[in-house]
Amino acid sequence: MGLSGSGDMAQSQLSSPALAGVWREILFGSLGIWLAAASAAAINHLLDQRIDALMARTSHRPLPTGSLSSKQVLVFAIVLGALSMGLLAVFVNALCAVLTFASLIGYAIIYTGYLKRATPQNIVIGGLAGAAPPALGWVAITDQLHPYALLLVLIIFVWTPPHFWALAIFRRDDYARAMIPMLPVTHGVEYTRWQILFFTVLLVLVTMLPVITGMSGVFYLGGALVLGFVFLYYAIRLMRPPSEAFAMQVFGYSIWYLMALFAFLLIDHWLMPAPEMSAQALEFIRSGN
Structure with missing residues (x-):
């Protein structure tokens, strides 16, 4: 969450010659979003402790093992969430704080x-919250929700199902045991393999x-096409996988895919900054924000 939010701050602003004017937003925006992500993760662990104890992948977490108590995790989550909202509201802007919350x-x-x-559509419906960080990073810098930010949210939203369902195929016995x-x-x-293929094509x-x-521009286009075709290869091969563990290879590639895609987007922005975005950035900085 924090990583993609920080990356989008860079996407929205780093090409501007007046970069020094937004270091406060970059620093406190990144920190605030990271703290919110940590708070959300702690609440996730708290609510899922019964489930986590039944699943091999999560049974080693602090609550199932007894390393931490529920009260400790709750206090930790509240403190991090409060710090996040305070930093974003005071040092960034109110819109970013509200959207992050x-x-x-x-x-x-x-x-x-x-x-x-x-x-079973949990990650599709709930994927919007997980896809929000690009919008949070963008709003942290510009104090407005630009359509480009929503486009980046859409990319992560569509990426989430093939990413997570690949893991779910490999861990399906765990989920069945936990009644998820x-x-x-x-x-x-x-059926899940077909859905992964569908969402990969859509992605x-x-x-x-x-x-x-x-x-x-073209730099991003080349990178997106190569990364996308490799993802398609994995999704197609998953239809008749060479082994049971191949689903985890798809899952692993999906993580690298998203990081590389946003890296191509950022580098492309550095190489060929969009005039509209640079003008917006300069206007925002001159306004004294």
Whole structure:
């Protein structure tokens, strides 16, 4: 969460010659978003402690092992959340604080507390909260919710299902044991593989939108196409995987994919800054914010 938020701060501002004017927003925005992410993770651990104890992947976490008490985790989450909101409201802007708080509630309470246990479409519906950091980073710098920021949110939103369902295929027995209705548990592995392929194709198409809208140029286009075709290769091969563990290879690649995609986007912005964005950045800095 903090990583993609910080990356989008760079995307929205680092090409500006007046970079020094926004170091406060970059520093406290990154710190505030990171603290919110840590608070959300702590609440997630608190609400999922029964589930975590039943799953091999999460049974080593502090609450299932007894390393921390529920009270300690709750206090930790509240303190980090309060620090996050305070830093963002005082040193960044109110809009960023409000949106970050909404994202925290969306992930920690709505997704973890309800959607995760209620529907096999949990990560699709709840994915919006997890996809919010680019918008948070953008708003931290500009104090406005630009359509380009929403486009980056859309990329992460579409990326989330193939990313997480690959893990869910490999860990489906864990989810079944914990009675979590993940898609491979409720609809089977074959259906989930088709859904991964569908969302991967959709992801490749969505990642072309920054080029179509003029947000980025040919450097990003080349990187997005190569990364996307490799992701498609993994998704297609997952239909008839060479081994049970291949789903984890898809999961692992999806993580590298997103980091590399945003790196291409950022480097492209440095190489060919969009005139509209630079003008907005300069106007924002001159306003004294």
